[in-house]
Amino acid sequence: MTLDKKTLEELRTTLLKEKEELEKNLGKIARPIDKEEGDYETTFSEIGTDKEDNATEVDQYTQNLSVENTLEKKLQDVLDALERFENGTYGKCENCDKEIPLERLKANPSARTCIKCK
Numbered sequence: 281m282t283l284d285k286k287t288l289e290e291l292r293t294t295l296l297k298e299k300e301e302l303e304k305n306l307g308k309i310a311r312p313i314d315k316e317e318g319d320y321e322t323t324f325s326e327i328g329t330d331k332e333d334n335a336t337e338v339d340q341y342t343q344n345l346s347v348e349n350t351l352e353k354k355l356q357d358v359l360d361a362l363e364r365f366e367n368g369t370y371g372k373c374e375n376c377d378k379e380i381p382l383e384r385l386k387a388n389p390s391a392r393t394c395i396k397c398k
């Protein structure tokens with residue numbers, strides 16, 4: 281591992297901030313099923329019983345569902361990266377096991393693979 285302690289700590293801090301932010305945003309549209317795993321379920325808010333209201337609710341729900349999926353995926357990447365810090369495999373490509381260049385990690389600390397395997 282060529283990453284020094286300071287750099288690692290910075291990346292970890294970035295990831296933790298990202299995690300917090302993602303959980304906050306997810307909390308607005310979804311409820312956690314398994315927070316440890318980053319598993320969320322989109323909530324369906326019932327505004328009213330009117331037909332028009334219902335249409336809006338469905339629209340909103342469909343929209344939330346897609347946002348939730350994106351956020352959830354991102355959160356799982358972040359959680360996964362944090363887990364790799366724990367077991368000391370952070371910074372390695374999941375595919376070819378080579379080290380992910382620092383520039384890439386800085387741009388995207390939760391990157392799972394190197395640029396070649398992307």
Ligand SMILES: [Zn+2]
Pocket residue numbers: 373374375376377378393394395396397
């Ligand atoms: Zn690779």
